[in-house]
Amino acid sequence: MFETANFQPDHSADEWAARGDNWLVEASKMTPPRKRRERNSTPLIITGQSASLRIENGALVVRDGFTHYPQKQETHCFFPGSRDIPQRILLLDGSGSLSFDALSWLGEQGVALVRVKWSGEVAIVASGTGYAADPAKVEWQREMNADHARRLAYVADLIRRKLVASLDVLTRHIPQTPKCAVAVEYHYKAIERLDQSDFSEMSDLRGIEGHCASAYFRAWQGLPITWTGRRAVPDEWRTYDIRSSMANGIKPINRYASHPVNAMLNYAYAVKQAQLQIQAIADGYDPTIGILHQGRRGKPAYIFDIIEPERPKVDAAILAFIASRSFSAADFILRKDGVCRLSPQLARVVAMLAA
Numbered sequence: 270m271f272e273t274a275n276f277q278p279d280h281s282a283d284e285w286a287a288r289g290d291n292w293l294v295e296a297s298k299m300t301p302p303r304k305r306r307e308r309n310s311t312p313l314i315i316t317g318q319s320a321s322l323r324i325e326n327g328a329l330v331v332r333d334g335f336t337h338y339p340q341k342q343e344t345h346c347f348f349p350g351s352r353d354i355p356q357r358i359l360l361l362d363g364s365g366s367l368s369f370d371a372l373s374w375l376g377e378q379g380v381a382l383v384r385v386k387w388s389g390e391v392a393i394v395a396s397g398t399g400y401a402a403d404p405a406k407v408e409w410q411r412e413m414n415a416d417h418a419r420r421l422a423y424v425a426d427l428i429r430r431k432l433v434a435s436l437d438v439l440t441r442h443i444p445q446t447p448k449c450a451v452a453v454e455y456h457y458k459a460i461e462r463l464d465q466s467d468f469s470e471m472s473d474l475r476g477i478e479g480h481c482a483s484a485y486f487r488a489w490q491g492l493p494i495t496w497t498g499r500r501a502v503p504d505e506w507r508t509y510d511i512r513s514s515m516a517n518g519i520k521p522i523n524r525y526a527s528h529p530v531n532a533m534l535n536y537a538y539a540v541k542q543a544q545l546q547i548q549a550i551a552d553g554y555d556p557t558i559g560i561l562h563q564g565r566r567g568k569p570a571y572i573f574d575i576i577e578p579e580r581p582k583v584d585a586a587i588l589a590f591i592a593s594r595s596f597s598a599a600d601f602i603l604r605k606d607g608v609c610r611l612s613p614q615l616a617r618v619v620a621m622l623a624a
Contacts (some may be wrong), residue, residue, distance in 0.1 A: 282338065284498060285612075288599040289337035292614035299621045303608055305352075312357040312624045313345060316613040320365030322358070322375075323552035326437060329354075329374050334363045336613040352380055355395070357547065358531075359540065359624065361616050362387040383543040385620070387610050389535025394543050394569075396550045398471035403553025410558040410571065421468050424561045427577055429463045429476045432456050434581035435485050442588040443488050452484040486512040494529065494591060513606065525608045529601050530591065532609045536616055537583045538576070545579065546572045586622045 285360050300311055315322075315332020319342075333343040347354045358380060374381055375397055384392040413420050438455045442448050452544070459477050468474055492509035496502055505515075506529055515527040526532040549556055559570025561577070602610040611619060 284500065284599045286337040286339070286598050288612065289340065289614045292600075292612070292618050295618050296614070296621060297457060299618065308352050309355050311355060312359050312620075313355040314359045314361060314617045314620050314624075315363070315365075316617050317363045318365070319492050320360070322365075322367045322371040324370040324374055329371060329378075331358070333363075334365055334613070342516045349374075349378060352597055354380060355623070357381045357383060357544070359543070360384045361536075361613065361620060362624070374507065381547045383540075383547075385536065385543065387616075389532070389539045390524065391539050391543050391546075394546045394550075396547050402555060405561050406553045407555045407558065410555060410560065412495065413560050414558065414563070420473065420560055423469065424461050424474050425468060427561060427574060428474055429460055430578035431478070431581065432463075432481055434578055435481065435584075436460075438585050438588065439485065439582045442585055442592070444486070444492070446491065447521055448484075448490060449488040452481075454490040455481050455484045485569040492530075492588075492591075494573055494598065495595040497595040498597040502598045503603075527607050527609055529596065529609055529611075532601070532611050532620050533587050533591075534584070536611060536619045537587055538580065540567070540620045540623040541579055542572055542576050545576055549575065551585065583623050586618070590619075590622055607608065 296314070303309065303311075313331065315333055317336040319332075320334035321332045322329065325346075327349060329347045331345040331347070333345075335342060356379070358375070360383065362385070372382075372395075375395070377490065379397040381397040382393075382395040386392050413423055436453065439449055439453050439456070459481050462477065489509050490511070494507060494509070496507065509530050510528065510533060512534075514525050514531060524535070526535050546556055549572060554571055556569040556571050559574050562568075562570040562573040572603065600612050600615045602612065604610065
């Protein structure tokens with residue numbers, strides 16, 4: 270549920286409603302066309318208060334939540350076997366109800382259900398296909414962990430692909446400043462080292478990735494964000510500074526973002542993680558057996574692995590979005606602890622960018 274007890278900027282009801290309507294229109298424009306006989310591949314994104322998923326006369330009836338007033342509650346009705354049934358339903362924060370019959374219906378129709386918390390963390394992923402492990406793929410995961418040399422080679426390739434994708438972001442989406450030039454140089458040298466060196470320790474590879482990641486986000490510093498409307502925003506929101514949140518004390522943590530850009534990144538990463546987890550489970554991998562990421566009992570460590578080369582692609586989508594839009598103070602909720610949250614309808618659009 271949205272934490273209405275926390276402090277919000279003093280938005281007028283009209284401004285909040287206008288921005289909510291604005292992002293609803295944006296979301297409708299982002300839905301891609303599809304051929305008549307194609308299965309609907311666009312996820313259904315639900316947000317707001319009093320949302321519900323229920324079965325009525327054999328059909329799944331999904332009612333979207335309320336996010337502003339006045340707003341007409343949108344209802345979606347899906348009949349068994351229809352090609353209009355989405356492959357994924359994303360529940361973004363909010364509140365509401367879900368019946369046991371609806372869960373059974375989703376499983377029967379192969380629909381995955383994902384719940385993403387406001388903090389940009391995946392709360393749950395329920396794959397519509399269930400989990401049927403492929404013994405050969407799970408054995409491959411275990412063998413990779415047991416063979417130190419193969420594990421190092423896999424991780425080196427994973428990091429290399431991430432750095433190549435990051436270079437594309439730096440050269441196409443970031444202003445060409447001295448910090449950007451330094452980051453580009455670091456990435457080229459790191460890629461060359463990954464291509465030419467044999468590594469004996471995982472810490473060496475982690476060091477390369479961490480060094481480049483620091484330079485990568487330093488290159489973002491000073492990135493301008495365009496604001497509209499009469500409401501004031503914190504001065505530090507007018508440009509981008511650092512990836513970690515200033516609301517977490519002295520320890521640099523990316524969760525609980527204190528800047529709008531980081532809040533958007535966290536949401537988009539969560540949606541991409543859920544998408545990859547659904548696919549990995551469908552392909553027969555064990556999401557808990559990581560190769561780069563280990564020692565996280567019960568966590569989808571393998572998903573944390575395979576998302577690494579995908580992060581720069583998400584970054585590119587968010588950067589392009591920021592560069593082409595003007596934002597309002599009403600698009601964000603500033604909690605009393607300094608944590609920044611996306612408004613529900615903006616969260617819907619950000620989720621669509623990564624889905």
